[in-house]
Amino acid sequence: MARILVVSNRVAPLSEGQAPTGGLAVGVLGALKEVGGIWMGWNGEIARESGTPLAQQDSGAISLITWPLSQYDYDTFYRGFANSVLWPVFHFRTDLLHYRDEDYEGYKRVNRIFAERLQRMARPGDLIWVHDYHFLPLAQYCRELGMQHKFGLFLHIPFPSDQVFRTIPHHADLARAMAAFDLIGLQTSDDLQAMRDYYERHLGAACSHDTLVLNGKATRLGVYPIGVCPEDIQALSREHRNSRESIKLKSGLQHRRLIISVDRLDYSKGLVERFRGFERLLDTRPRFRGQVSFVQIAPPSRADVHGYRSLRRLLEQTAGRINGRWTELSWTPIRYMNRSFDRATLMSFFRASQVGLVTSLRDGMNLVAKEYVAAQPEDDPGVLVLSEFTGAARELSEGALLINPYDTAGMARALRSALDMQSAERRRRHEIMMDVLRKNSLTAWRERFIEDLGGI
Template sequence: MSRLVVVSNRVAVPTDGPAQAGGLAVALREALQENGGIWFGWSGKTSPKPQDEPTMTEVEPVTYATLDLSRRDHQEYYNGFANRTLWPLFHYRLDLADFNRQDYAGYLRVNTHFAERLRPLIREDDDLWVHDYHLIPFASELRRLGVENRIGFFLHTPFPTMEVLLALPSHDRLARSLCAYDVVGFQTVNDLRAFHEYIVHEAGGEILGDNMVRAFGRTLKAEVYPIGIEVETMQRTSAHAMQEPAVRRLVKHMGERNLVIGVDRLDYSKGIPERFRSFERFLEKFPAHQGKVSLMQIAPVSRGEVPEYKNIREELEALAGHINGVYGELDWMPIRYLNKGYPRETLTGFYRTCRVGLVTPLRDGMNLVAKEYVASQNPHEPGVLVLSRFAGAARELDAALQVNPYDQDNVAEALNRAITMPLEERRERWESMMAKVHDSSLDKWRERFLSVLRSVPPGGFGNA
């Protein structure tokens, strides 16, 4: 069978230590280990100038090939166009998107540099799988260099509607670049629909049968592949995690009180300020829960050098202080705001301990915390998931209490219902969600995508 070449913005090199290897990294590594292959991308390090030759780390049967970014490339490609233009745009935050031609030039420059460095490593029968918004132009750069291999792309974020995408000055180049792939995967039907809308109404392309798309002189397959989690691992880990010292301390401290948990990277797309205000509304509207229910929000810092992320951190600290000041008592704080991360083993124990999982992003590609919370529950006494309808996971987890994160009363009422929900209903909802979580596990997601990619005929699906 053909080798697999995985390309991602960051590479999880085993020698970097376990902190680098999340669930997705494990799934991709397993795919590489099945047939041998290469994992190529940024090392996570910066240097005065671009690295000409990748650093090769061999962990049989996988070769990890990484490049350092120059400080300029890191600023323009990563902090700039990827995270200050595409990220807010793809999450429907046009008010935060910075359209900067210099950053865009850096984005294209790094994609070109990466493609040129990978080209000598590619064999004729390799299959390439490229990940996420950082690398949308990557296939078009490889095609320019004469690469005719099968190339697939998976977008982990949402894909914006045509009206939002049109605000991007380079939208046509971006869409044309997506069509250089043979297979393009999206998280939800909504994302695929938005892509179709652009192809038909802006690019003048066609939507054919069997999930085929014809545009920009190429034919490709575009489908929905909802990403999942390592279900069985999560279940085992959460049961064992109840003996973790941090989890035992939490259980002892809470006593008979109920705990609501939110776990998010510190990002404006996650709706954490709106969540805090909704929890305040919950305490105001249902005063019987005061002194009995707390929100534990875990939000480790990310992209701390980007101004928008510094602003949201300051906003959350002010909000938590205000709510705790108004409602707190000597022996009870409404919000436990923890600006740090925890090992996965500890988190699963926290999930299992908490009566409610509060997952309310303003927009999210999938949001695996929702699935992790469900998989971590005690089957005999599960908690309740309160889930934003704007998370990709809401398309599958329809037995959650789905809410509009912009509507404080809606979220407050869902919290009250979750806290007071009878055990029988909690079990029924949990069982329904677990069936969906099993059906879209991380292994199944990977195999579904790769089976389609490997079915692409030699030379692709042909030109339009």
């Protein structure tokens, strides 16, 4: 099998006990543990100059090769174009788009640095697997350096409608650069259709169901829903169900039922909306007051990017207002924590809860939803309440309770249904979702993408 070179903005830690951050890290690290390869990316540090010094860390068949960014490149590439233009637009938040010419130039500059580094590392026959919106023009820059490798891009976030995508300055240049990839993988068929629509309408590409041809260059398109390793998660949640943190959580609940949510602190996750949905439940169903606790774990994310500090303030104000209204001497409705927990602890928290609540306003997939299902005890599983605007909703619609996160009354009704659901119905729904998770596992995701890229 050909060697695989993975490129992403950040790489996952290899040391035991360190928690991978985000779906990309969890997914790619899990895949590389099975097949081996090189994973290259930013090390999270700021230095005088981007790209030096180079660091290599090896663990079994995996090699991590990382380097720092300069302050200028961090400000323009990461904080600027990637997270103040691409991230909000791809999540349909054009109101948060904040564009500067120098940010776009910094974005292209960092992509060229990665292309030069990749050229020096690659050997003939290697497959290049690039991840996410940070590197949309990377394949084009590699082609300009003479690289003839097979390049695949997997987009973890949604692809917006053509009208939304066109709000990005230089959208046509970005789209032409993306067409230099041999394979572009997306999370859902909706994302694939949106991409085809843009290329056909605005660049004149010839598009079939799974291929677009632009200026004589063919790029294959495919739907590859990223998954999890359900058996591993089940074992992890079972093994740590009596961990110190899990026991502390259960003790604090005092036998109350638990609704749990875990997300990065991000405006795409619908955090304020879910607080209001829970408030509506307490407002309209007095029997749940003092009987149900809501735990929200939201580690800080991109705190120095435009809009995130105000989001945190709004969440704190909303949680404070709700708690101020309903708190009793022995019960606080919402426990809102801006901190991280290791993966094993989170899985044990999922196992201890009766409802998992995912309210994303727009999400490529949302692996938390899948992890929640996999972490449940089979004899007494909890219920997943899931936003219809996640990629996961396409796969888990028969088992989860789907909601529109903008509809707080509908969310409250779904939470009530989840809390009242009988054991037989919960087991039936859990079985359906577990079958889907096994079929569309992390291994299946990786094997399909790499097989299709290698076969081009």
